[in-house]
Structures are given as C-alpha cells and as structure tokens.
Amino acid sequence: MGYTLVYLSVIVLLPTAALFLRLLGLSWGEFWQLAASDRALAAYRLTFGASFVAALLNALFGTLVAWVLVRYEFPGKRLFDALVDLPFALPTAVAGLTLSSLFAANGWLGRWLVPLGIQGAYTRLGVVIALTFIGLPFVVRTLQPVLQGFETEVEEAAATLGAGRWRTFLTIIAPTLLPAVLTGFALAFARAIGEYGSVIFIAGNKPFESEIAPLLIVIRLEEFNYAGAIAIAVVLLALSFVLLAVINLLERWASAWQR
Amino acid sequence: MSGAAKSRLLAQRTRGHGPEEGGLARRFLIGAAVLFLTVFLVLPLVNVFWQALAKGGRAYLAALAEPDTIAAAKLTLLVAAIAVPLNTVFGVAAAWAIAKFQFRGKAFLITLIDLPFAISPVVAGLIYLVLFGMQGYLGPWLDAHGIRIVFNVSGIVLATVFVTFPFVARELIPVMQATGTDQEQAALTLGASGWRTFWQVTLPSVKWGLLYGVILCNARAMGEFGAVSVLSGHIAGETDTLPLRVDKLYHEFNATSAFAVASLLAVIALLTLFVKTYLEWQQQRAFARAEQAGSAPADNELPTRDDWL
Numbered sequence: 001m002g003y004t005l006v007y008l009s010v011i012v013l014l015p016t017a018a019l020f021l022r023l024l025g026l027s028w029g030e031f032w033q034l035a036a037s038d039r040a041l042a043a044y045r046l047t048f049g050a051s052f053v054a055a056l057l058n059a060l061f062g063t064l065v066a067w068v069l070v071r072y073e074f075p076g077k078r079l080f081d082a083l084v085d086l087p088f089a090l091p092t093a094v095a096g097l098t099l100s101s102l103f104a105a106n107g108w109l110g111r112w113l114v115p116l117g118i119q120g121a122y123t124r125l126g127v128v129i130a131l132t133f134i135g136l137p138f139v140v141r142t143l144q145p146v147l148q149g150f151e152t153e154v155e156e157a158a159a160t161l162g163a164g165r166w167r168t169f170l171t172i173i174a175p176t177l178l179p180a181v182l183t184g185f186a187l188a189f190a191r192a193i194g195e196y197g198s199v200i201f202i203a204g205n206k207p208f209e210s211e212i213a214p215l216l217i218v219i220r221l222e223e224f225n226y227a228g229a230i231a232i233a234v235v236l237l238a239l240s241f242v243l244l245a246v247i248n249l250l251e252r253w254a255s256a257w258q259r
Numbered sequence: 260m261s262g263a264a265k266s267r268l269l270a271q272r273t274r275g276h277g278p279e280e281g282g283l284a285r286r287f288l289i290g291a292a293v294l295f296l297t298v299f300l301v302l303p304l305v306n307v308f309w310q311a312l313a314k315g316g317r318a319y320l321a322a323l324a325e326p327d328t329i330a331a332a333k334l335t336l337l338v339a340a341i342a343v344p345l346n347t348v349f350g351v352a353a354a355w356a357i358a359k360f361q362f363r364g365k366a367f368l369i370t371l372i373d374l375p376f377a378i379s380p381v382v383a384g385l386i387y388l389v390l391f392g393m394q395g396y397l398g399p400w401l402d403a404h405g406i407r408i409v410f411n412v413s414g415i416v417l418a419t420v421f422v423t424f425p426f427v428a429r430e431l432i433p434v435m436q437a438t439g440t441d442q443e444q445a446a447l448t449l450g451a452s453g454w455r456t457f458w459q460v461t462l463p464s465v466k467w468g469l470l471y472g473v474i475l476c477n478a479r480a481m482g483e484f485g486a487v488s489v490l491s492g493h494i495a496g497e498t499d500t501l502p503l504r505v506d507k508l509y510h511e512f513n514a515t516s517a518f519a520v521a522s523l524l525a526v527i528a529l530l531t532l533f534v535k536t537y538l539e540w541q542q543q544r545a546f547a548r549a550e551q552a553g554s555a556p557a558d559n560e561l562p563t564r565d566d567w568l
Contacts, residue, residue, distance in 0.1 A: 003349075003352050004353045004356050004368075007352075007353075008353075008368070008371050011421055011424060012371055012374055012375070012421070015386035015387055015421075016374075018390040018395070018396055019385070019389050019390075021396075061295045064291060064295070065296060068288055068289050069292075072285060074293075076293075080292075080293065080296050082532055082535075082536045083304075085532055086300050086528065086532065087300075088475075089482075089528035089529075089531040089532050089535075090304075090524070091483070091484060091502045091505075091524045091528070092482065092484050092485070093482075093505045093524075094502070094505060095303065097505060097517060098304070098306045098310070098521065101306060101310060102302055102306050108306060109298070132299065133300075136300070165280055165284075194380065194381070196381045196485035196488075201506075214380075214381040214382070214485065215381075217381050217382070218381060218488070221385065221388065224394075226388075229385055230385070230389065233379075233382045233386075236378075236379055240377040240379070243377065244370070244374075
C-alpha cells in the first residue's frame with residue numbers, strides 16, 4: 001500500500017505537478033500566445049479532425065468486424081480474431097513505417113490508389129489511415145463481449161412478430177449495442193489524439209497542413225522552446241482528462257444498460 | 260471430433276433456428292470485414308517481412324549485424340528487463356491494495372493508474388524533461404551531483420516505466436476482485452503468515468492474469484516510441500532503442516535496414532499475440548472446467564478491452 005503510493009507519486013504525480021508548476025511561470029497572455037498560435041491551431045484541427053474521422057471509421061468497421069467474428073463461421077476466423085490485437089502489440093514506429101510504404105506510390109496499395117488520385121502517404125489522409133490502424137481494436141474488443149452475451153431470443157421474438165431482419169437490427173440490436181460502440185469510439189478517439197509514432201512516418205509533417213499536435217511539441221522541444229512545448233502539452237493533457245471522464249461515464253452507462 | 264468439424268456442426272445448428280441474415284447478406288458482411296482486416300492488418304504485417312527481405316537474405320542479415328543495430332537491440336532488452344519487473348511488482352501491490360482493501364481516495368488512485376493510457380506518450384516524455392532536464396527543476400542539482408537522466412539510458416527506462424505501468428495492475432484488479440478475500444481469510448485463520456498467504460493463496464489464484472499483464476507490459480516496453488524519443492537524445496549506439504533505430508534508418512533513406520529492424524519488432528509482436536491467445540484459451544478452459552464442477556466464479560471476467568488501451 002505504502003509502496004504503491006510512493007511509486008505512483010514518484011512516477012506520475014510529481015512530474016505531472018511539475019509540468020503544471022512550470023505553467024504557472026507563464027502569464028495568461030503568454031500562455032495564450034504559445035498555445036493558440038496559428039500553427040498550433042492548425043495542428044489541433046488536424047489532430048482532432050483526423051482522430052474523429054478515424055474513430056468514426058473504427059466505430060463502423062469495428063461493429064461490422066465484431067458482428068462477423070461473433071455471429072458467423074468462416075475459414076480463418078480465429079486467425080483474424082487473434083490479429084485484431086495486432087495494433088496493440090506492434091510498435092507504433094513499425095506500424096507507421098509499413099503503412100507509409102504500403103500507400104506510397106510504389107507500394108502494394110499505393111500502386112492502385114495513387115493513379116486514382118488517392119494519396120495515402122505523406123498527406124492528411126495518411127494521418128487518418130495511421131490513426132485508424134492504431135484504434136482498430138478498441139470498438140471490436142468492447143463490442144465482442146456484449147454481442148456474445150446478447151440474447152438471441154429477443155431477435156427471434158421480433159422475427160416471429162413479423163419484423164424484417166433490417167428492422168430488427170435497427171430497433172432491437174442497434175440500441176443495445178450503442179453504449180459499447182460509443183465507449184469504443186471514445187477510447188479510439190482518445191488514443192488517436194495522443195498518437196505520435198505511427199503518424200510521423202506516414203504524414204508529410206508539413207506545418208499548417210499535415211503536422212499533428214504531439215509532433216509540434218517535439219519540434220518546440222528541439223528548438224529548446226520549453227514554454228511553447230509545455231503550453232501545447234497542457235492543452236492536450238486537459239483534453240485527455242475530459243475524455244477520460246467521458247469514457248468513465250460511458251462505461252458506467254454501458255454497464256447499467258446491460259443489467 | 261476435430262475442432263473445425265465441431266464448430267461447423269455448431270454453425271449448422273445455429274443456422275437452423277433463429278432469425279439470421281440470408282446467405283447473400285452474410286457473405287457480403289463477411290467479405291467486407293475480411294477486406295477491412297486484410298487491408299489494415301494482414302497487408303501491413305506481411306509488408307514488413309517482404310520489404311525486409313526484398314534485397315535478399317544476405318542483405319537482411321547484414322542489416323541486422325550493424326553494430327548500432329545490435330547496440331539498440333541490447334538497449335531495448337535492458338530497458339524491458341528493468342521496466343517490466345518494476346511494473347510487475349508495482350502492479351501486484353497496487354491491484355492487491357485496490358482489490359482487497361477499502362480506503363479513501365481509491366477512485367483517485369485508479370484514475371492515476373489509468374493516466375499513462377490517457378496521455379500522449381510525447382507529453383509523458385515532456386513531463387520528465389521538465390522535471391529532470393537542465394532547464395527543469397531537478398536538472399541543475401542532478402548535474403552537479405553527476406547524475407544524468409535526460410538524454411541518457413536512465414531517462415529511457417523512466418519513460419518506459421511510466422507508459423507501461425498500468426498494464427499489470429489493470430489486468431489484475433478485476434481478477435483479484437473476482438476471487439474475493441474468503442480464501443485468504445481462511446489461510447490466515449489457519450495460522451499462515453501474511454507473506455505465506457500471499458505466495459501460496461493470492462498469487463496462484465491470479466497467475467494467468469499476471470502472466471497476461473506481464474506479456475502486454477513487455478510488448479509495450481520494447482515498442483515504445485514517443486516518450487522514449489523525447490528523452491533519448493538519439494545517440495547512435497548509445498541511447499537508440501530498436502524503435503528509434505527504425506526511425507533513424509528511415510530518415511537516412513535506408514529502407515531495407517529500417518524494415519529489417521522493424522521485422523525484429525514485428526516478430527516480438529507476433530509472439531506476444533501468440534502467447535496472449537494461448538493464455539486466453541487456457542483461461543477459457545479453466546473457466547469451463549470450473550463451470551462443469553458447478554463452482555464457476557460468478558463473474559471471473561475474461562480479459563476484454565481494458566487490458567490494453
């Protein structure tokens with residue numbers, strides 16, 4: 001118990017407190033100037049926008065994947081099921097490296113996509129691709145246990161009462177799954193906002209265009225502009241706390257719903 | 260009966276009753292899901308090995324034998340060898356405290372444990388820089404005493420410890436809560452000492468969860484990039500871990516070497532997935548056995564999503 005507290009204080013609490021203490025050294029005006037420069041604003045916009053799109057893609061495809069994995073039998077199912085966790089196990093640098101080479105003009109996918117005008121590598125689209133990869137497991141893994149525990153009797157009842165499959169899905173299944181999907185979405189979103197390693201490989205990292213907020217922190221640090229780095233970090237940190245609170249609420253809602 | 264035949268039979272049985280999608284819709288859904296997973300998971304994974312071996316096996320081995328790469332591999336192993344045991348001990352202690360005792364501020368403690376999952380790795384690196392860097396609070400003092408943390412191996416270890424410490428604790432808390440305190444109280448009543456109870460009762464009851472957490476912790480410790488990158492200083496052969504080495508080679512436009520190093524990390528990731536799947540399978544079997552014996556623990560949660568995040 002005491003050990004736990006000491007360890008936590010040294011590793012987490014103290015450094016985080018130091019960060020905020022450093023912030024107090026800045027006046028509001030200075031902070032605003034650093035945290036809300038045009039370049040920083042562009043970086044937040046890209047980070048949030050791309051994370052949102054990626055989380056949305058994951059919510060859609062994650063639901064589909066979870067559904068298929070729980071409900072159907074097909075060859076290779078167990079392999080795919082195990083592979084869903086790959087984005088968690090694969091170091092982000094490796095993920096970024098291989099994705100950028102896949103979508104580059106001479107890559108396996110870029111070869112077909114680039115002539116169609118879809119530039120996956122070194123663009124904003126690349127940011128979305130990397131973040132989709134990183135967040136892929138969240139919705140699937142949140143949804144799977146819910147689907148497994150789902151009572152097929154309810155669906156059968158709906159079918160017996162004459163509801164079509166599509167209507168059953170919309171009125172019976174979808175509302176039950178919604179809290180879990182939202183939780184997965186929020187988790188993927190939160191993860192995407194902080195992501196750094198995979199994105200810098202595939203995004204072009206051009207200021208104002210394909211530069212994400214965590215990268216801007218690193219750039220400020222390389223300029224020895226500590227105050228600038230801290231200001232942006234605090235904005236990200238504040239957002240992380242908000243998201244953490246939202247996720248907790250969603251999870252409570254989801255578990256209350258299932259009961 | 261073989262597993263495949265059994266599952267096919269099961270599928271036929273479930274297909275027989277209940278409202279299910281028609282064959283066409285089912286095939287379409289499966290096709291779409293498989294396509295998505297292939298594009299986002301299978302292709303990237305295969306591509307790593309393909310590109311690594313693109314210039315032949317000899318070039319691959321030569322890339323791995325570079326002194327800087329070997330140094331990076333050693334550093335990665337060293338960092339994991341320090342961070343993982345530290346976090347295992349912490350994880351067990353924290354989960355023990357949270358699951359078995361009631362105290363004020365428990366919710367706050369859990370939030371603190373979750374924190375590294377929520378904050379950006381770059382920010383994690385930054386907070387240590389602020390504390391220990393030369394412009395930071397403790398930096399000048401540490402420097403005066405000849406201790407270097409930032410741009411040094413100890414900084415890398417610290418950053419890794421930070422990003423990986425929730426894994427074991429997160430994994431153990433639900434398992435420990437599910438097992439309850441009855442058995443331990445029985446052991447204590449029978450005269451076992453606190454330590455003995457811990458080693459012989461508590462620890463065996465959570466061994467799968469513990470192993471699971473350690474595996475995940477290790478995977479992340481070896482693969483961490485953002486936090487380590489901020490604190491490393493990028494000195495080739497000294498403070499480059501394997502993921503940082505991948506980055507450096509990539510920026511030197513040395514694709515084959517970058518992919519060769521990446522393939523090492525991909526192998527570690529695959530091993531992690533393999534062990535994880537095996538452990539899940541073990542747990543499911545143990546669960547099924549307990550259920551057959553009629554004494555299924557009420558909600559002995561199988562690992563779901565909290566494990567990673």
